[in-house]
Amino acid sequence: MxxxxxxxxxxxxxxVxxxxxxxxxxxxxxNVHIASLCGAFSYAVYLVVMQFTDSMVIPNFLGGVVIAIYAELAAMIFKAPITVYxxxxxVPLVPGLTIYKAMEACLxxxxxxxxxxxxxxxxIGGAIALGLILTSYFFRLFRSIAQKLGRDAVCRQ
Amino acid sequence: MDAVVKKELTVNQVIDMIANVGYSIIKHGGEIHRAEDTATRIGLAYGMDQVHVFAISSTILVTVEKDGVTKTQNRRVTGNSTNLDRIEQLNSLSRKICTELPSYQEVMAELRRIEGRHCYSQGMNVLFYALIGGSFAVFFGGGVAEMIVGFSVGALMRLVIWLLEYLKSASFLVNTVGAAIIVTTVKLASLVYPALNVDASISGPLMNLVPGILLTNCIRDIVSADYVAGTAKMIETLIVACSIALGVAVSVLWR
Structure with missing residues (x-):
């Protein structure tokens, strides 16, 4: 239960x-369902990580990392720009309730x-964004390594 | 073959094409980095010697140089709205441009086709707002009652926003009125049904207005060194947050 x-x-x-x-x-x-799965999956990871830590930053950071990895892979597989995913x-990680409660308390x-x-x-916003950006830098690094090795790197921008 | 096609395009046509593609990417909510990168790639693919692109969310500035001739164009971007379908189409168009080097007329026709692509109707948008309200009310710890309230408040708010947008109202006012409607209707509902979880039912539909994606994009821009674009988004986030807070201030009436 x-x-x-x-x-x-x-x-x-x-x-949903x-x-x-x-x-x-x-x-x-x-793409609608692929993108929605991205949200549900990252939130599931967030909830699991929440069980192991009191910190607010780490679950959001890891959630951001999971979103970015999922979206990078989906973008490669389905040949769509990464923003779509x-x-x-x-969306589920956005701290809406926190923002609302802060606003009301201030008022x-x-x-x-x-x-x-x-x-x-x-x-929270910073943690998510850092998770996203760090992962995308790693993917960029992998891509240029793959290009340097002369492999047929996946064409994307 | 490639050299022949490249020669057919004048510097003017190339810069016009670049400016139009970049403009569309920014207008439909693509990242600044994507717009600059795509524009530069297209220019270099058509054999320009130098391509310089600078973009922020309200303008794009393009300069190309070929055989000592330098041209500059700028586009003012207004009425930005996120449309991921257009971004996807523009992405495949720019990929096609870089590999096939199509003629100027072909690219312009393709751009017009993308701009005319089907969008979801206003009625569907009401449903989406309602779905966001209902699902987030559950997400923030609500039950069936909160879901129903969030769903109907989301739909009601979209109808009012639709009216305000039709009357060309400022977006600041749209957010304020939207937030005030949410708070007022939820508080009224809690008078009828006192067991209602007010926080969950309010913040559910409020997620339609909260600039969370804007905030995340703003931090992403700043971290990836697009400082001007990032700072502009930060101020936009603050203004949106203030406009919502002003609407939420209606709740003070119930104390």
């Missing part, structure tokens, strides 16, 4: 949320809670 409410329901919800964002951003065809994939004059919320938002 705990598994159901704490894991399965949020993961399914994150799948990613799908709705993918559709809102006008993704067509099979990246943007819907990020009610509770600056201690509100300020901490703002800092947490920047921390």
């Amino acid at each position: 705990v598994f159901l409410t704490e894991f399965a329901v949020p993961v399914v919800a994150s799948y 949320a990613s799908m709705a964002f993918a559709l809102l951003y006008n993704v067509h065809g099979k 990246l943007v819907p994939g990020i 009610r004059g509770n600056l201690a809670v509100g300020g901490a919320g703002v800092v947490n938002t920047i921390k």
Whole structure:
């Protein structure tokens, strides 16, 4: 029962949320489901990592890494630009509840809670972005290594 | 064969093509890095000696040089909106340009075809907003009641936003009114059904407005050394956050 409410329901919800964002951003065809799986998968990793740490940064960072690896691989396999998978994939990790609670606390004059919320938002956003960017640099490195070795590197931009 | 095709294009045609492709990529929410990279590749593929591209989310500036002739064009980008289908099409177009070097008319016809591609209808967008609201309400710990509230509030908000956009209202006002509608309707619903999880039901539909992707892209731009584009996005994020906070401020009325 705990598994159901704490894991399965949020993961399914994150799948639907990613799908709705993918559709809102006008993704067509099979890419809709590939992009939604990216969101659900990274959120599942996030939830598992959450069990092992109290830190807010590490699960978000690893979530970002998983999104980027998934999206890079999907972009290579399905020959689409990586943004198509990246943007819907990020959606479940976006700290919406944290932002809302910070806003409300600030409005009610509770600056201690509100300020901490703002800092947490920047921390989470930064962790996700760093996970994405670090992974994409590694992929760029692998690609140029593959080119240097004279292999037929996958043509993409 | 390649040399013949390259000769057919004048510097003016190449720069026009580059500026148009770059413009479309930025307008439809592609990364700055992608726009600059694609434009440079196309220019070099058509045999230009030098190609310099500078882009931020509101403008793109292109300079090409060939045999001592230098040309510069600039495009102002307004009304940016993320459209991943267009980005995908533009990506395959630029790949095609770099490998096949098609004629100027062919590329322009292809660009027009991409701009005219099917988008989801307004009615479908109402459904997507509702789905985002409902699924995030569950995601933030809500149950069936929160899902229903989030779903209907999302749909209602999209209808109002649609009206405001039709009236060409400023996006600041759109966000403020959207957030105020969410907070007001959810608080009213909690009067009818006191057991409602208000936080989950509000932040679910609010995810439609929250600039999370903008924030992440802003940090990505800054980390990949596009500082001007990144700073502009950071300020945009702040303004969007302020506009939403102003709408959320309606909740103070219930205290």
